[in-house]
Structures are given as structure tokens and as C-alpha cells.
Amino acid sequence: MTAAAPVTTADDSAPTAAGGPDGSVDDRRVGLAALLPYLRAHRGTLAVVGALSLAGAAASLAQPLLTRSVLDGLSGSRSVGGLVAALVALVLVAAAIGGVRDYLLQRTAEGVVLGTRRRLAGHLLRLPIAEYDRRRTGDLLSRVGSDTTLLRAVVTSGLFEVVTGAVMVLGAGGAMVLLDPVLFGVTLLGVAAGIGIAVAFAHRVRGLARAAQERVGEMTSAVERAISAARTIRAARAERREADAIGVSAARAYAAGLRVARVQAFVGPASSVTIQGAFLLVLGVGGARVAAGAITVGDLVAFIMFLFFLVLPLGQAVHAYTQLQTGLGALQRIEEMLAVPVEGAADRPAPVPARALPGGAPASVEFDRVGFGYPGGPPVLHEVSFTVPAGTRTALVGPSGAGKSTLLALVERFYEVTGGALRIDGVDVRDLPRDALRARIGYVEQSAPVLAGTLRENLLISAPEATEARLRAVLDEVNLGHLAERAPEGLNVQVGEGGVLLSGGERQRLAIARALLAGPPVLLLDEPTSNLDARNEAALRRAIDAVAARRTLLIVAHRLSTVVDADQIVVLDGGRVAATGTHDELTGTSPLYRELATHQLLVS
Template sequence: MAERRVQRRVGLPALLPYLREHRGTLIVVGSLSLVTAVAALVQPVLIRTVLDGISAGTSIGGAVALLVALLLTGAAIDGFRDFLLQRTAEGLVLTTRRRLARHLLRLPIAEYDTRRTGDLLSRVGADTTLLRAVVTSGLFEIVTGAVMVVGATIAMALLDPLLLGVAAAGLAVGLTVAITVSRRVRGLSEQAQARLGEMTSAVERSLSAARTIRASGAEDREAETVGRSATEAYDAGMRVARLRALIGPASTAATQGAFLLVLGVGGARVAAGAISVGDLVAFILFLFFLVLPLGQALNAYTQLQTGLGALQRIEEILDLPSETAEDRPAQAGSGSAEPAIVFENVTFGYPGGGTPVLQDVSFTVPAGSRVALVGPSGAGKSTVLALIERFYEVTSGTIRVGGTDIRDLPRDALRRRLGYVEQEAPVLAGTLRDNLLLTAPGADEARLLRALDEVNLGALATRTPDGLDVQVGEGGVLLSGGERQRLAIARTLLADAPILLLDEPTSNLDARNEAALREAIAAASFQRTLVVVAHRLSTVVDSDQIVVVEAGRVVATGPHRELLETSPLYRELATHQLLVS
């Protein structure tokens, strides 16, 4: 498992890299926002001119025409600006999802061992969606609101400083409460997103094992587990909702109080002749232009805190080093005469796993040979293949491929030399063709069909009129266990790697298909190196060398007949499998 780092607390500067590629559009949006803000602030002045003109009996046609033009132009600009904002927000979400998905696929394998798939899915889906509000209802509402507030405040101060003081006193209490509450939203929003991730994980767990759950009659118990996660997500969401619910009433009370105070005091000042009716109407309109942006800015601030909470979870993943982050430049091997693979005093333990899985393991795989790893379940055989692939780093010792320490090889260069079939033989959802092209994206149809024939799976491409485009189902559920395994092997053979690593390649095959596959593997291993993990000794008795592993240690090596004489464990395994009497 990768070393855990202290997670930094992200703030507004963390958003800048996400917004940088949209800066041209955002500059246009910002400019349009300023134009609409100025146009809005001019309107109360024009309305005062119209009212004063009516009182004085002067012409008001020009002012009315300009006022109408400003209203129509402002509406058009607002619509265009909002479209640009929505497009930018969608682009931001798209970019973030691509970046996050790319990084997730490059995390060290140890990270997948300790993190729940559903939570990672939630970060790609739900958390990135919350970033949309940062752009559409966050940053620019705050910026535009600030311009409106400053402009309206200046205009109100010029009209009547006394009324401005009255309005400010009415707004102060409500704003203080709203800002204080908004600051707490971020932490609770992070908790709510985390609970949502846990709920997604619970659902993913249940759906991925749907057949097992159904066969076990455990539907109700699993539904209760998902229900508890959903309830926790609900409770966390309600905590955020309750806080947000305080912001609205506080803002409304402050706004209504300010308007009532201004109307009362302003009416008295009009009656006293201190200001005109036009001044009072203009002041009230400016107050409206002050209060409305303040409310929008408070809501935007809350949205921003929610978005920053989501960004915190996204950055937590992006801050994790990728698997290739510490790769060294490629080092040249010692020459073609070197063994294909060498384990030299290798010890390995999973982080937090206690006793090492492998202890002081040493063996050599000559180039072009066929080597089998056998032993009881849990002996560490599959771990040997995982270490060759550099899914994990050895605790101590050295693994060499072609004479080069694999730590001196970039992982992609190393894995191009290796063809690997996992024990579970995973099949990707999609078509037969999609799965085959995974390792050989440039292969033509004839080559794909030839690979299927090599593993006795050619009939699969002629089973339906869809041919290679037949669907295999989620996880290959529309295929039998043996078909999934053979498909995984065909996919690996297409990679044409010089070293093949096969983990239990015949575990799900019947005798007929096992024999056919053994022939295919034998043909594929011509001029290649083959390392096979096997429980069925019948599949590896003709190997050039068999490595016997027990409790993480190599206890014997040699060909089949020699091991029958020299290794009690191997002889016991062979006897149980009826290879010897």
C-alpha cells in the first residue's frame, strides 16, 4: 500500500489549474458580468430622472427609451453569459473526470487493495458534478455581487448617507449570522460526500455479488446494509440542509428589516423635504441592487464551500503518486544470454500484513524455458507473478528480467516484455472484439480469430451472427468459467510478449479443453519463456523446471521425476492428484 500522506487543505487557489484552460471564456464572462452590473446600476438613476421629469413636467422620452434599451440589452447579455458559464462548467466537469479517471487507472495496485471501488466511483461521478456549481453559482456570483454591492453602496452614500447607515444596520445582523453558518457548510459537505461514497460502495458490493446474494437468500440482509449506508448519507445531507436553511431566513429577515427601516425613515425625510420622492425611489432600487447580490453572493459562497469540499476529495486522489511517478530511466540489460527471470533472496510482505508472504526466495528461469510454480494454497505462488509485474515492490532482494533489475526498468517497458493471465481471468464488459483488442489494438480480424482458435474458442465467434461483436456481459457473465479463462489467455497471446506469466490457466477447464489449451500453450511458448502457477500438476509435469513453494519459501526445484524422489511435499501433492500410486 502506498504511504499515506497528510492531506493538505485545499482553498480557492486549488481551483485555478482547473479553470486555466477556460480562462479565455471566463474573461469574456467576467467582462459581460461587469457590463450587466453597470447597466443595472444605471437604471435607478434613469428611473429617478423619469420621476423627477414627471414632477417637473419636462420631457422623459429619452430617459425612458434608454431605460428600455438597458433592460433589453442586459437581459440578452445575461442569457448569453449564462450559456457561456454553463458550457464552461460542463467543460470543467469533463476535464476533471478525464483527469481523475486517468490518474485512478495509474494508481499503485496497493491503493486498490485498501480503497473501496464505490467510493472511487463517487469521486468521479458525484464529487466532480459539484464542481459545476462552483462556476455557475459560485465564483462569478460572488464577483458580480461584489461589483453590484460596491456600486450600489457608493450611489446610496451619494443619495443619502443617513439612509445608508439605517440600511446597513438592518443588514448587519442577518449577514453576520449567514456568513458564520456558511463557513460550517464545507466540513459537513465533505462528510456528506464521504457518506455518499460509502453508500455507493455498499451498492457496488451488493450488485457485483448479486448471484451469490440471491443464492444465499441474503437479499434482505444486504438491503439492510445498503439501507444503513443510505441513512447515514441522508443524515449527513440533512445536517448540511439544516445549516443552509438558516441562511435563507437570516437573509430574508435582514432584507425585510432593512427595507422597512428605509421606507420609514425615508418617508419621514421626504415629508421633511430633505430628499425628493425620486431620490427615495432610486435609493430603494439601489438597496434592492445591494440586497439581491448580497443574497446571491451568500448562496454562492455556500455553493463554493460545497464545491471546495468535493474538490478536497478529488485532490486527495490526485495527490496520490501514480504507479509510474518514481520510475527510473530504462537501463540496458546485460545481453541475450542472461536468464529471462532471476529471483535473488526476495522477501515481500503486504503493508500491515504481518508475516512476509515470501521469504528469501531465489530461483532462476532460463530464457526460452517452461517453469512451473506449485505448492499448497496460500504458499505465495501468485504473489511471485505480481512481483514480476511490479504490482508491488519487493521488501528486500532483487528480481531481474533479462539481466536488469526490474526497478531499473520503467513499468511500461517491463510489462511490454510480459504477457500475464490472472487467476480470476477477468473479462471486461463489452464485446469479444473489445476484449481481444485490449492487448493488441491494431490486430485485424483474421489475427483475432486465429488467437481464439489457438485456445479452442473459435466457436465463440460463430455462435451468433454478431461474430466478434457478440456481447460477453458484465465481467464476462455470458461466458462459462472456462470460456472466460481461455479468452483471457487468447488476449494475452495476442500481446506477443517474450515472457508469459500464467496463473492457474486451466483451473476452470474440463479435461478435453485442458488438453487443447495445453497444446496451445505449448505452441505459444515456442521461442518464449513460460512461467505457470498451477495446482493441477498434470498440466506442468512436462515443464523444464518445477519450483515447489511452501509457506513463502522455495523448498525444492527440479523436473517432475526428480522431485518425486527428492521432495516429500511434491510427492504428496502428486499422490493426492493420482499422478503416482
Template sequence: MVDGRVGLRALTPYLNRYRGTLTVVAVLSLAAAGAALLQPLLVRRVLDGVTASRPIAGPVSVLVSLLLIGAALRGFRDYLLQRTAEGVVLTTRRRLARHLLMLPIAEYDHRRTGDLLSRVGADTTLLRAVVTSGLFEIVTGVVMVGGALIAMAVLDPLLLAVAVAALAVGLSVAMLASRRVRGLSEQAQARLGEMTSAVERAISAARTIRAGRAEEREAATVAEGAEQAYAAGVRLAKLEATVGPAADTAIQGAFLVVLGVGGARVASGAIGVGDLVAFILFLFFLAMPLGQALHAYTQLQTGLGALQRIEEMLALPAEKAGDSTRTPEASGTTTPAVTFDGVSFAYPGEGLVLHDVSFEVPRGSRIALVGPSGAGKSTILALIERFYDVTGGTVRVGGHDVRDLPRDALRAQLGYVEQEAPVLAGTLRDNLLLTAPHATDAELIAALEEVNLGGLAERSPEGLGVQVGEGGVLLSGGERQRLAIARALLTGAPILLLDEPTSNLDARNEAALRAAIATAAERRTLIVVAHRLSTVVDSDRIVVVEDGRVVAAGPHHELLDASPLYRELATHQLLVS
């Protein structure tokens, strides 16, 4: 986590690559400010010329030229700023999205998806205002204010003192209020993230919610989140509404005071009409940048609040590539494909879920993990993939401690199908290419046929380009599971991990998939988690897990006699009488 609040220095990494463009923007801003500051002096010269009946064509031409040049400079500057701001947002989104995808699996277990989406979307968008309405308006405002103060001091020091006093009263109130903007902005963004999480939850479970007639309850949950976001937004709006009128009142008051005092000084002959008009124009160039700078400061605080949330995510440590850069050496056929040696494991903040688990998976064998729900079977597969590191003991793949292997090298040896295997929105081809980006269409179709899914590409003229819908909604549960298995087969990994591969299959497709798994077992090492014992009775070895412990291991016929738990499971599933 980020210690304390981020400051302007935290923006440096986001702006470094645009230093050249920002330098040009700074030069254009200074040039535009200079052109603006010359205009009151030219107006005074025009007025003095009219009063003295002198030719004014020259000063008027220069004044018009300065107006046009200033407009062109500001237009080009604003374009560069907008383009830079979009570049900052793009770079930040790329960096943040990549970092989120590289976080340890444990981070996803206790973070809400909607909040993560809000940080990538809404929070990064607020950075645009930091560039376009923040830093450079403040910098340009300083230049304008400085130039105007010098010119006003030369024209009439007394009027300057009167104007500054009038401005100071209102702007001080606005500054005090704007200091609270950042905290309220952070709260508003947090509430927005919570509301997005509620919407994401409701949409992802739309069918379950509709079937359970829970629409109104879920709508109320989303509405509550929306109301909290609304309340936070209103608090922020109230504060911002204080800043704007206070600044406007200060500016208007200053103009009125200057007009009154300046009119009296013109009447007394202390200054001329041209001097008063020029002074008022300089006052405008003083007050306008102050108001803009105050607004920019408010925008900057809002952007820094969003940056705080972004930096909090980026500060989370990414999953390490591995503690070693060496690639695993080829092992002999006698080396077990997978070994668990006295493994204990606890999820963060919880008690042990695995206790001194030990077993071996010979290369080329088919091993099944069975036992009651919650026994720790899926956790065993997660430790092989090194989604988590063991609390105690050692997990070896190919004779190597998984902690000594780069994660990419480890996972290149593993094909993994999780229990609720996700299907990505897009086409059938997109899903298959996820694990094998260079596979040909022929290879993709062969993988589908291997899991009895060859007809899926023939349903539509698009073939492999047929859409599968959000989360695979256009497929049946069994088709989604088999598509995930085909995806794993395409990796060509020598070790295949299947977590409940037949949980969503009917009897016909289960038999077909069992045949496909048997075929795959001829070329791979298989570790299968199963509740249906009928799918694993022909495994080389069955490991029985209960309460995080291995309580028995052996082939089906031996376990029926040696393991009361296994015999109970088999009896309940009508495998024995």
C-alpha cells in the same frame, strides 16, 4: 495526502486553460452590473419628469434599452460560464480517471471501488457550482454592492446607515452558519462514497447473493449506508436552511425599515419621491447581490469540499514509469529469462510473505510454480510484473533488474493472465483488442482458435462483435479464462505468466488448453502457477513453494522422490498411488 484544507488557490490549475473565456465573462459581468446600476437613476429621472410634466420618452427608451442589453449580457455570460463549468468537469474527470488508473496496485488493495467512483462522478460534478454559482457571483456581487453603496451614499447617507445596520444583523448570522457548510459537505460526500461502495459490492456479487439468499442482509447494508448519507445530507440541509432564511429576513427587514424611515423623510421634505424610489431600487441592487454572494459562498464551500477529496486522490503518487529510461538490450540465449535472487517481500503493513526466494527460468523453458494455497505463488508473478517492488533481493528479466527498466518496456516482454482474469463489458473484439489494439480480425480469430475458443465468434451473426456481458457474464467460467489467455497471446510477449489457467476448465477443454500452452511454449518462456498438477507434470522444471519459501525444484519424476510436499500433493490428486 493533502496537508490541511485546499483554498481558492487550488482552483487555479482547473481554470488556467479558460482564462480567455473567464476574462470575457468578467467583462460581461461588469457591463451587466453597470447597466443595472444605471436603471435606478433613470427611474428617478422618469419620476421627476412625470412630477414636473416634462417629456419622459427619452429616459424610458434608454431604460428599456438598458433592461434588454442587461438581459442579453447576462444570458451570454451565463452560457459561457456553463460551458466553462462543463469544461472544468470534463478536464477534471479526465485527469482524475487517468490518475486513478496509474496508481500503484497497492492503492487498490485497501481502497473501496465505490468511493473512487464517487470521486470521479459526484465530486467532480460539484465543481460545476464553483464556477457557475461561486466565484463570479461573488465577484459580480462585490461590483454591484460597491456601486449601490456609492449611489445610496450620494442620495441619502442617513438612509444608507439605517439600511446597512438592518442588513448586517441578519447577514452576520448567515455568514457564521455558512462557515460550517464545507465540513458538513465533505462528510456528506464521504457517506455518499461509502454507500456507492456498498451498492457496487452488492451488484458485482448479485448471483452469489441471490444463491445464498442474502438479498435482505445486503439490502440492509446498502440501506444503512443510504441512511448515513441521508443523515449527513440532512445535517447539511439544516445548516443551509439557516443561511437562506437569515439572509431573506435581513433583506426584507432592511426594505421595511427603509420604507418607514424613507417615507418619513419624504413627508418632511428631506428627500423627494424619486430619490426614495431610486434609493429602494439601489437597496435592491445591494441586497440581492449580497444574498446571491452568500449563496455563492455556500456553494463555493461545498465545491471546495469536493475539491478536497479530488485533490486527495491526485496527491497520491502514481506508479513510476521506471527508474531508468533505457530500453532493455537484447540478451543472449544463455541469459535466463527470469531470475529471482534472494527475494523477500511483504505487502504494506504486513509481515513477509516471501523469504529468500531464489530460482532461474531459462529462456524458452516451461516452469511451473506449485504449492498450497497462500504459499506466495501469485505474489511471485506480481513481482515479475512489478506490481510491487521487492522488500529484499533482486528480480531480473532478461538479465536486467526490473527496477532499472521502464515499466512499459518491462511489461512489453510479459503476457499476464491473472487468477480471476477479468472480462470487460463490451464485445469479444473489444476484449481481444485490449492488449493488441492494431490486430486484425484474422489475428483475433487465430488467437481464439489457439485456446480452443474459435467457435465463440460463430455463435452469433455479429461474430467478433458479439456482446460478452458485464464481467463476461454471458460466457462460462472456462470461456472467460481462455479469452484472457488469448488476450495474453495476442501481445506477442516472449514471456507468458499464467496464474491458474485451467482452474475453470472441464477435462475436455483443459486438455485442449494444455495443447495450446504446449504450442505456445515452443515460442515463449512460460511460468505457470497451478494447483492441478496434471496440467504441469510435463513442465521442464517445477518449483515447489511453501510458506513463502522454495522448498524443492526439479522435474516431476524427481520431485516425487525428493519432495514430500510434492508427493503429498500428487497423491491427493491421484497422480500416484
């Protein structure tokens, strides 16, 4: 069984896009509470960080008091050697504690990013196929990449800078009150004005940061679109136009980033002016109070040191607050995606057990007045009814857009029927666990996706326990044995990004080999011979003939030569069953089938 992927093909009805470019599902702002689940796994380390922060704050706050004692001792001609040694020790201890604390914070932040990326990637891979149809791949990549990266700053220079800064501010403020309440009052007025202005601007950062991340997602989508179609763009000489389109997206991201930068740029100067203004104010008023004999020189020096322990953490806290707002904006985008229900979340509560389907025996497939339409689009299928008996081969033919590939997608439950019922061995597929259903179905898409990596990795995705001999045997079945034989690496030969090192026919046959390797009782083939030459088409038909006796086959075909010997041919037109029968029967009873066969020179 191949991996789930979008099933829209050139010959079938395409889903209608829905939703905004960023795929937002919820516009509510997230708060710090939303961050707690991401930190829960690291609470032990964070507790150690908290303790170290308190110890470091205590060591730092003790330094001005020791400095005052040293100055008072020198003015009184007392020995201060022990005090100086203690002061040096405190400085070293505070530095060591800060280094250990910062390392633990960095490690925790990396752990948070790792855990978030794993969780988000796992969630994205389980989204309903319809979500991939309506969202841009680049935006999804941006959420896993750049959005999760911003969470690192929340932990390292955001959350704990605010917490430790608060400890330092409270400690320094208390000491300053004890040293000189009057001077502290003067200081508080200057500091409060500057910090208030900075916080007001910093609060605007979250919305601006989120908008900037959305523009980055749009730019990533534009780049992904261009790279994935590089050959088409090069052949059409459209490099400049595509580069200009990417440039427009990049300019929007640039403009959004500038809006964030302007606000953040104001926060730094505001903090700097606060520090310098407070220092000059304290120096002037404090000098006057020393001259008046209200405080000593040691008191003034200690007060100024405490002032820096007060103002610097406040400035850092304001900066950390802006980082926190930026991170929360990214977290909101992550939470929006995690809030999208995964595939199966709305399944019926009591599915039929997996044993309801026979283990390895071919299964029948029944379409009973099946109707379907893609979300936001018109109906694609209208009361489609036919049965594929177990162990037989049924072909779906008809003009492009008739709904052929959509029927295969419904069997795999990539989408749910919107009318009627689809049954496997008499059991409604909606009553079966998806894994149990898909374990019995092999699916080969028309686009025949090949994963970047080795030939072996592409085969093992459907049967991870397969032996070397089995891998080579299935390659021989589809006339691909030469891929492993002609390369020194054997099965470990690289196939390139998207299988670019293989021909179109080789990619198609590799996808079929991957499905055959899993040995499913039901095999769905969407245009299996679309990229094959006559020789390889004949080889593939022989391979299909070999497995048909042990499986139920449902084949979408444009080349009628590949299905003329099918047990049953269903002719679709406009999402409805136009005719059913064998090739010989349909050439006499179905004008549409006869027209298709005539165009392909199968009848005269």
C-alpha cells in the same frame, strides 16, 4: 499483455487493508487557490464572462438613475418618452447580457467537470496496485462522479456569483451614499447584521459537505459490493441483509446531508429577513425624510431600487459562498486523490534503457533471495531463489497461500520486492521502465477478468493493431473460435458485464487469448486451467505447447496434470522454496510434492 488489476487470489496471500474508508492522504483544507489550475484552461472565456458581468452590472445600476429621472420629469410635466425608451433598452440589454453570461458560465463549468474527470480517471488508472488493495472501489467512483459534479456549482453559482455580487454591491452602495448618506447608514446597520449571521453559518458548510460526500462514497461502495456479488448474495438468500447494510450506509449519508441542509436552510431565511427588514427600515425612514423635504420621491424610489441591487446580490453572494464551501469540500477530496503518487513516481532516477531487453527473444527470469510483504502485513516471501532459463517452462506449485501468485505480481512489478532482487535477462526489474518491461510480459490472472463490451474489444486491449485474421487465429488457438462463428455479430458479439455471457472456462481462455495476441517473450499464467473441463484443458495444453518453444513460461498450477512435463517445477511452501526439479525427480525427493501428486492421482 493484460491490463493491470489486483492480483490477490483465493490461493495466495492477501494484502492487508490499510488506511481509512475514504482513503484520505491529507487533511489540510484547500482554498480558492487550489481551484485556479482547474480554471486556467478557460481563462479566455472567463475573461469574457467578467467583462459581461461588469457590463451587466453597469446596465442594471443605471436603471434606478433613469427611473429617478423619469419620476422627476413626470412631476415637472416634462417629456419622458426618450427616458422611458432608454430604460426599456437598459432592461433588455441587461437581460441579454445575463443570458449570454450564464450560458458561458455553464459551458465553462461543464468544461471544468470534464477536464477534472479526465484528469482524475487517468490518475486513478495509474495508481499503484497496492492503492486498489486498500481503497474501496465505490469511494473512488464517488470521487469521479459526485465530487466532480459539485465543481459545477462552484463555477456557476459560486465563484462568479461572489465576484459579480461584489461589483453590484459596491456600485449600488456608492450610488446610495451619493443619494442619501443618512439613509445609507441606516441600511448598512440592518444589512450587516443579517449577512454576518448568514456568513458565520455558511462557513460551517465545507466540513459538513465533505463529511456528506464521504458518506455518499461509503454508500456507493456498499452498492458496488452488493451488485458485483449479486449471484452469490441471491444464492445465499442474503438479499435482505445486504439491502439492510446498504440502508444503513444510505441512512448515514442521509444524516450527513441533513446536517448540511440545516445550515443551508438557515442561510436562505437569514438573507430573506435581511432584505425585508432593510426594505421596511428604508421605507419608514425614507418616507419621513421625504416628508421633511430632505429628499425627493424620485430619490427615495431610486434608493429603494439600489437597495434591492445591494441586498439581493448580498443574499446571492451568501448562498454562493455556501455553494463555494460545498465545492471546496469536494475539491479537497479530489485533490487528496490526485496527491497520491502514481505508479513509478518513486522509481530509480536513471532506469536502464528499454533496449536492455531483447526485442522478441525469450528472456530468462531470476529470483535472487527475493523477499516481500504486503504493506501493513507480515512477510509473504522469504529469500526465494530460482531461475527460469530463457525459452523454458517453469511451474510453481504448492498449497494455498504459499506465495505463488505473488511471485507473478512481482515479475509484472505490480508490487516491488522488499528484499533481494528480481532480474529479467540479468537486469534488475527496478532498473527498467515499467512499460518496456510489461511490453515483454503477458499476464493471465486466475480470476481471468473480462471487460464489458464485445469479444473484439476484449482482444484488442492487448494488441490494438491486430487484424481480423489474427484475432480469429488466436481464438482458434485456445478453442474459442465458436464464439465468433455462432453469433451473427461475429467478433462484435457482446460478452456481458464481467463476461457474464461466457462460461468460466470461456472467460479463462479469452484471457489467455488476449495475452497470446500480444506475442510476449515471457508469459505468466496463474492457474490457466482452473475453470476448464478435460477436453478444453487438453486443447489449452496443446496451445501452450505450441507457444512454449518461442516463449519463457512461468505457470502457477494446482492441477499438476497440466505441468508434469514442465522443464522445471518449483515447490513453494510458506513463502519459501521447498524443492526444485522435474515431476519424476520431485516425486522421489519432495514429500510435499508427492503428497500433492498422490491426492491428484498422479502417483500411487
